[in-house]
Structure formats: structure tokens, C-alpha cells
Amino acid sequence: MEKELIHQALEARKQAYMPYSGFAVGAAVLAGNKQIYQGCNIENASYGLTNCAERTAIFKAVSEGQQKIEAIAVVADTDGPVSPCGACRQVLAEFCDEHTRVFLSNLHGHTEEWTMAQLLPGAFRAGDMKT
């Protein structure tokens, strides 16, 4: 499973739209009945509107009715395993539980496995709100 997910993230990375940073990222989300949703980073001339590969993949899964992410892989050309940004960690936390497996890798196959709880300890969740 882990190898296939990382492979799918590598394939998704080929679609990256990154004319401003030149940094291509790919992600693959495992959800539902072993379905995989791929994502790449999509930049914008208004830089702040850039969407990371992780969020692209998550939003694709959710928009297809998958609200429970079982695992995610992320790949980029980094020295060590790529490190997801804070925004993506928070968005991931919305659709993962603390045990969700997170595979972070680079082009050399240097891979680390994290849990969601390790990726964003103390994540803010809807259940925290007293409304």
C-alpha cells in the first residue's frame, strides 16, 4: 500500500503547475474502498492563492464523497522527506484521525512514516468549539 501510494504521488507530481517557484509536489490520498485521489501543487500569479499538492488531493477526495482519509503520501525534490506546510496539516486534520498514516518522501525514495498526531499535535478540531 505504502509503495503504491508513493508511486501515485510521484505520478501526480508530473502535473504540478509551478511557474513561479519551480518546485513540483505530488500527493496521493487513500480513502474509502482503497480508492486513491491524486493531487499536485497549483500556483497562481497572485502567489497567495497557490494550492499545495496535499490540499488538492484532499479536496478531490472530499468532493467525491470521501470524508475519511486512511493514508496520504507526499513527494517532492527535497534533501530529506518533504515537510507539509501548516495550512495542509490543519486541512488534513479535518479528515484524518490521529492514527492516519502519513508517508513523506523525496525523489531518492527517502521516506518517513508519521501519524497525523505527530504531524499536527494539538490540532484544532470542530469538537473543541462550544457553540
Ligand SMILES: O=c1ccn([C@H]2C[C@H](O)[C@@H](CO)O2)c(=O)[nH]1
Ligand atoms: O508540502 C508542500 C510544500 C510546498 N508545496 C508547494 C506550494 C508551492 O507551489 C511550492 C513552493 O512552496 O510548493 C506543496 O505543494 N506542498
Ligand SMILES: [Zn+2]
Ligand atoms: Zn501546504
